[in-house]
Amino acid sequence: xxxxxxxxxxxxxxxxxxxxxxxxxxxxxxxxxxxxxxxxxxxxxxxxxxxxxxxxxxxxxxxxxxxxxxxxxxxxxxxxxxxxxxxxxxxxxxxxxxxxxxxxxxxxxxxxxxxxxxxxxxxxxxxxxxxxxxxxxxxxxxxxxxxxxxxxxxxxxxxxxxx
Numbered sequence: 777x778x779x780x781x782x783x784x785x786x787x788x789x790x791x792x793x794x795x796x797x798x799x800x801x802x803x804x805x806x807x808x809x810x811x812x813x814x815x816x817x818x819x820x821x822x823x824x825x826x827x828x829x830x831x832x833x834x835x836x837x838x839x840x841x842x843x844x845x846x847x848x849x850x851x852x853x854x855x856x857x858x859x860x861x862x863x864x865x866x867x868x869x870x871x872x873x874x875x876x877x878x879x880x881x882x883x884x885x886x887x888x889x890x891x892x893x894x895x896x897x898x899x900x901x902x903x904x905x906x907x908x909x910x911x912x913x914x915x916x917x918x919x920x921x922x923x924x925x926x927x928x929x930x931x932x933x934x935x936x937x938x939x
Contacts, residue, residue, distance in 0.1 A: 779833075782859075783840055783841035789860075805884055806884075853870070
């Protein structure tokens, strides 16, 4: 989709990068796309999808903005040009900044800070419970309505059906 937006002149490469980094991409540090929708409400994503999806790119191959650059040998830092022009020093500095930012992101994602959804525990029957301190465990129902048993619950169920 990013290539299509650039190819159609809807956004510049800089605009695409800024929107992703400071828009939806920024939130991926704290939660993945499914948990984000749980937080905002699935109905919000469903309504937005109904409006946005018809306008998304559905090309069967890469857009000309990408294939033309590759054909000209403008493949990014490796050759010193792509969407930007890179000196060896600029490329090295950007790669170092990128590596440092990834390391800082990994520190944010330290295992001690797992989202609550990562700490859900299966109970008998394979349903998942929400562990809240000082409260009784309440299983989430399995079955219809898009609710599924946990992976451990599915394994236990499947093994029980085999035996």
